[in-house]
Amino acid sequence: MGRRPCCVEEGLNRGSWSAIEDMILTSYINLHGEGKWRELPKRAGLKRCGKSCRLRWLNYLRPDIKRGNISKDEEDLIIKLHRLLGNRWSLIAGRLPGRTDNEIKNYWNTKLSKKIQGQTPKIRINGSVEKKGASESSISSETPPVIRTKASRCTRVFLPRKEGNEITKKNGESSRDCSRPSSSFQQVDDDSLDMLVGFDMNELLFMSDDLNSNCLQICSDGIRGSSNLVTGEDGWNISSWYLDDPFSTDTDVMLQGGSGNEAILENCSIDTLQPDEAFELKMLASFLS
């Protein structure tokens, strides 16, 4: 009994992804969408476990990922949010368009944690200097407490949206993590990094990543010209998709990324908050304003 361990199949590739694998995965997801990660590698003809595919897509291949150096504004925001939320990287990443939780986590672990440690005096616990990570989780008298809501994961929300942004979750529609930038996430300018300023409670809780009906813009450059390399179990293959795709005459393939008015934060519910958590969130709001 119990869970079937992931990635137990022998013969699966591990380690770094090749360009071909990236191309196969990207192409498959462009056509079939995200989800069904366990089936995906079989269908796409990848010798990877589903979990690995998901990670690769979310952290590296998604078209809305912003690559490059983290700006000073972003860095400040990460520090602020980390002070408030702790190591809840997905939540932090949700406030930084185009950045992934993994990227922020790495950035924190390699740069910011040291930077922060350099600023704050080491805290002694039981007479000894606290080791690695202590400064992150320890609550000094000056830092606001890390907010930890009861539900560590946000599920189901019944939140009235402003001005026609109705919740339109449908049966069978994959739920979207409230913290993760979605493919239909509207890209914002760096100037918007001060977006946390001036939120009221609801805005703070449900900082609504605007879900316009942006289409997912997929660059198909890497696919163009590829030969019929891979065929999945269901007969899908890159070149057949590419050739059959009505959009393929353009440089970019536009896929519909969302219905437009879905709430990215559809999974959050204020009902799940405990009374004292509401108070903590007020503190959060005042801190950020």
Place this chain on the structure above:
DNA sequence: AAACTCTACAACCGCCATTAT
């Protein structure tokens, strides 16, 4: 030039929550 150390980051692992049956 070789050996060693450090840094950055992609990838993996294990656990947990949610969903499906």
Place this chain on the structure above:
DNA sequence: TATAATGGCGGTTGTAGAGTT
């Protein structure tokens, strides 16, 4: 209600490349 399957998250590891000795 119980159990299995799936998806998601945070912690950790592996490793390539840069820098230093």
